[in-house]
Amino acid sequence: MLPSFLTRKPEYELVAMVSRDCADVSTLHSARFPKAWGTGEFHSLLSQDPVFGFVARQTNGKPALCGFVLARHVADEAEILTIAVQPRLGRAGLGWRLMQAAMREAHRRGGESMFLEVDAGNLAAVGLYRKLGFDTVGERKAYYTDASGAKSTALVMRRDLR
Numbered sequence: 813m814l815p816s817f818l819t820r821k822p823e824y825e826l827v828a829m830v831s832r833d834c835a836d837v838s839t840l841h842s843a844r845f846p847k848a849w850g851t852g853e854f855h856s857l858l859s860q861d862p863v864f865g866f867v868a869r870q871t872n873g874k875p876a877l878c879g880f881v882l883a884r885h886v887a888d889e890a891e892i893l894t895i896a897v898q899p900r901l902g903r904a905g906l907g908w909r910l911m912q913a914a915m916r917e918a919h920r921r922g923g924e925s926m927f928l929e930v931d932a933g934n935l936a937a938v939g940l941y942r943k944l945g946f947d948t949v950g951e952r953k954a955y956y957t958d959a960s961g962a963k964s965t966a967l968v969m970r971r972d973l974r
Contacts, residue, residue, distance in 0.1 A: 829865030890918030
């Protein structure tokens, strides 16, 4: 086996999400969340002026969808609607890059703060958001339901964008 410094790590390109991405985004969403959003839901959201998103595709191989983020900006607030990364690519920095892109775009549009909701049991995501400077500002008990019907708490998190 080659030492890690001799192997080339995959590189990713982040680009604005467009309507032709919606089918791939929906497929990834369904692989990551028990209540998946359909292609039509993503089309509908993306067609709204305050909604924007980014997709990540591998640049040194097959250009398959590796991750995405969808957000909304209204007045001086933004929110992450949903974000997902391919399971095999967890902890590769894609979630960080997607969140950074969404935060930059929200700030460019005049956003002063960003909100998101996350399942309290999703420790990797909670850790990522905390590293990005998000703080818990509220909880919604029994908000999420998993495939088995178990309920879990949603953390409402906020970060200044100024």
